[in-house]
Amino acid sequence: MDVLVVGAGAIGGYYGGRLAQGGACVSVVARSDYAVVVREGIRIQSPAGDFHFRPDRVVREAEDLGRYPDVILVGLKVLEHIRPEELIRGAMGPKTSVLLIQNGVDVERPVAEAFPENEILSGLAFICVHRTAPGYVLHQDYGRLVLGRYPQGASSTAEKLAEIFRRAGVPCEVTASVVTARWQKLVWNAPFNPMSVLCGGASTAEMLGHEETENLVRAVMQEVCAVASAVGHALPDDVVDRMIADTRTMTPYKTSMLLDYEAGRPMEVEAILGNAVRIARRHGVQVPHMETLYALMCGISRK
Amino acid sequence: MDVLVVGAGAIGGYYGGRLAQGGACVSVVARSDYAVVVREGIRIQSPAGDFHFRPDRVVREAEDLGRYPDVILVGLKVLEHIRPEELIRGAMGPKTSVLLIQNGVDVERPVAEAFPENEILSGLAFICVHRTAPGYVLHQDYGRLVLGRYPQGASSTAEKLAEIFRRAGVPCEVTASVVTARWQKLVWNAPFNPMSVLCGGASTAEMLGHEETENLVRAVMQEVCAVASAVGHALPDDVVDRMIADTRTMTPYKTSMLLDYEAGRPMEVEAILGNAVRIARRHGVQVPHMETLYALMCGISRK
Missing domain, CATH: 3.40.50.720 (NAD(P)-binding Rossmann-like Domain)
Structure with a gap:
């Protein structure tokens, strides 16, 4: 080949x-x-x-x-x-x-x-x-x-x-069904990548270690599931709980977005958040938590 | 006296x-x-x-x-x-x-x-x-x-x-009616204070200079108005538009939360966001944008 x-x-x-x-x-x-x-x-x-x-x-x-x-x-x-x-x-x-x-x-x-x-x-x-x-x-x-x-x-x-x-x-x-697989991976990426940057350099363990931030992780994950479902890529019902549980067993981890941010490199804000937010809007799916992360990441990317 | x-x-x-x-x-x-x-x-x-x-x-x-x-x-x-x-x-x-x-x-x-x-x-x-x-x-x-x-x-x-x-x-x-006055002041503080920190040190002008961040400012302001209204402190209908317009005429401004953050001092996260989020929850008012800012500020405060 x-x-x-x-x-x-x-x-x-x-x-x-x-x-x-x-x-x-x-x-x-x-x-x-x-x-x-x-x-x-x-x-x-x-x-x-x-x-x-x-x-x-x-x-x-x-x-x-x-x-x-x-x-x-x-x-x-x-x-x-x-x-x-x-x-x-x-x-x-x-x-x-x-x-x-x-x-x-x-x-x-x-x-x-x-x-x-x-x-x-x-x-x-x-x-x-x-x-x-x-x-x-x-x-x-x-x-x-x-x-x-x-x-x-x-x-x-x-x-x-x-x-x-x-x-x-x-x-x-x-x-x-690779597009379904992409949505499933986004369930993890959409909360953890931006939040690791916005929380001042937090690891996955730190984000899951406190009620407010864990609840935000879950809320964003649920929104991604709702958008995926609206575009014909329904994910398993237990995907959020399973990803949270799996993440808890991982070695505390710096996301790729955080590594990019710390190194002063551009971050993949549109691929990870912007595209999903726009798809949600086109399909009338409410994603206020993801929209908030997206707006803040747009703000921080410009600095 | x-x-x-x-x-x-x-x-x-x-x-x-x-x-x-x-x-x-x-x-x-x-x-x-x-x-x-x-x-x-x-x-x-x-x-x-x-x-x-x-x-x-x-x-x-x-x-x-x-x-x-x-x-x-x-x-x-x-x-x-x-x-x-x-x-x-x-x-x-x-x-x-x-x-x-x-x-x-x-x-x-x-x-x-x-x-x-x-x-x-x-x-x-x-x-x-x-x-x-x-x-x-x-x-x-x-x-x-x-x-x-x-x-x-x-x-x-x-x-x-x-x-x-x-x-x-x-x-x-x-x-x-000083409590109404507090809610009205919060309409400004709830978006601009945390967003100035979370957007990487943004001035009021920078936050209002881009569609995504301006829309987030407005969404948070509307949520504050909804909570205020639910607890008997309805604010004037035009308060959001008026505050945005007034802020545009101000000299670009670093918020008190951003000054505290930059100086490594603790930030008034509970007074500005946490209390309002808890009041919203008690009264069944949805405030997902404010909740997102609150969770992220809790995260960043711990770092």
């Missing part, structure tokens, strides 16, 4: 490297990190064993690949100034599939609208991974992937990718 | 000093600032002219005054560990009135319950004033007072105090 990874950051570097380990031919579009990656590749430090990812080719722009890959893997953050549909255009052949491994809900739409004839795969990564320097990725924990065709259905490409990932030791599940 | 001021901070120093200027006999209970205040009094720097407040007596505890004053002025912040009813007990005679100049709603209850036979006056200060060092107070702007008998009604003491304040150049209005 011929794969082009767009973005040599944490997600692209880690999962691109795993696909190469699993036997795919993997090239990389690197921009700010081009010089290092073309010379050195990407070194991944991982509890499962460090490894060195040497891409088949490293290019500055997708079109420089000079051929149409089977799959373009997009591991970019979801930020307003990053337009994945523009970044991949130069390598999009008629049979190229796109795999978006990104956070949030409704993040596939720009790419799906730009390439209505192509297969879009959507992926959720349950992983702690960071780019520590150009060409260096630190994999801290976890790594499971959930993949599926967007907006739904079976995909032989997804099955093949899952096979390659599993060969490289990445637990990978293929789902026929 | 014989007045004892409890708390030699910004509010106590400024308004105590003005009462002395207006002709009252004013003593002060000072604790951490005792040594400076007993020796030097309190120096107030003000755009209306600097002045030097020499208290009649400076004591460490209310009971050290050795007599019952006509009025005890409490200018302390509303914080859990500060118990005004305990601090004033030693000077509370049968005819002593208490004037509480404090922020928030439902702040009079502990004192009113501890001294059911005494007259409680409640006061709202519209002022920018800070204690810059022991014995030093910086009056930056404004200064108007609204006073009234708690929970309602006429008071000849309030009229006399207003007379003395006015003699010293302090605009002072006496109201028969």
Whole structure:
């Protein structure tokens, strides 16, 4: 399988490297990190064993690949100034599939609208991974992937990718309803990510350690369930209780949004909150707690 | 009029000093600032002219005054560990009135319950004033007072105090419905104070400069109006629009909560949000936006 990874950051570097380990031919579009990656590749430090990812080719722009890959893997953050549909255009052949491994809900739409004839795969990564320097990725924990065709259905490409990932030791599940899986992941992300920032740098344990903040976590989770249900992605009845219970058993954890905030990097406010709030409004679902978090995160993002 | 001021901070120093200027006999209970205040009094720097407040007596505890004053002025912040009813007990005679100049709603209850036979006056200060060092107070702007008998009604003491304040150049209005005035002030404080902190240090102009945050300001204001109405203090229909419009004309402004946060001082979260949220719950009024701000402020206060 011929794969082009767009973005040599944490997600692209880690999962691109795993696909190469699993036997795919993997090239990389690197921009700010081009010089290092073309010379050195990407070194991944991982509890499962460090490894060195040497891409088949490293290019500055997708079109420089000079051929149409089977799959373009997009591991970019979801930020307003990053337009994945523009970044991949130069390598999009008629049979190229796109795999978006990104956070949030409704993040596939720009790419799906730009390439209505192509297969879009959507992926959720349950992983702690960071780019520590150009060409260096630190994999801290976890790594499971959930993949599926967007907006739904079976995909032989997804099955093949899952096979390659599993060969490289990445637990990978293929789902026929990836959008439902996205809503389910948002049940966790929508409260914990913004609240960790807004509560002044709180860990998951601190947020669940006090009645007022735990109640807010639950209220936001219930709102996400209500929106998911309104758009045809009803989640299990016990999802909120189960996520709260699971989170209590986790090592106290800094969310990705908090890490971004502390490092002065832009945060994925629209993917995690804005898109869901807009979908709620379009469907007449009341989400006042989530709206409040969204407005405050818009405020803090501007500072 | 014989007045004892409890708390030699910004509010106590400024308004105590003005009462002395207006002709009252004013003593002060000072604790951490005792040594400076007993020796030097309190120096107030003000755009209306600097002045030097020499208290009649400076004591460490209310009971050290050795007599019952006509009025005890409490200018302390509303914080859990500060118990005004305990601090004033030693000077509370049968005819002593208490004037509480404090922020928030439902702040009079502990004192009113501890001294059911005494007259409680409640006061709202519209002022920018800070204690810059022991014995030093910086009056930056404004200064108007609204006073009234708690929970309602006429008071000849309030009229006399207003007379003395006015003699010293302090605009002072006496109201028969001071609790309504507190709710009205809360319409402004409940959104702007916490949001200025939660949005990462935003000024009033920044909060009103963007749709999402302006809408949140309005939503919280509407919730305060709904609670006020449920407890018999209906506010004018146009209060929200009027306050937004007035705030737009103000010089961009750092709220008192933001100043406290930036200085690492405790914030008046319960007076400004917690009390109102609990009253809303008791009366079955939905206040999800305010509840969200309250939970986040509880979280940030613990950090």
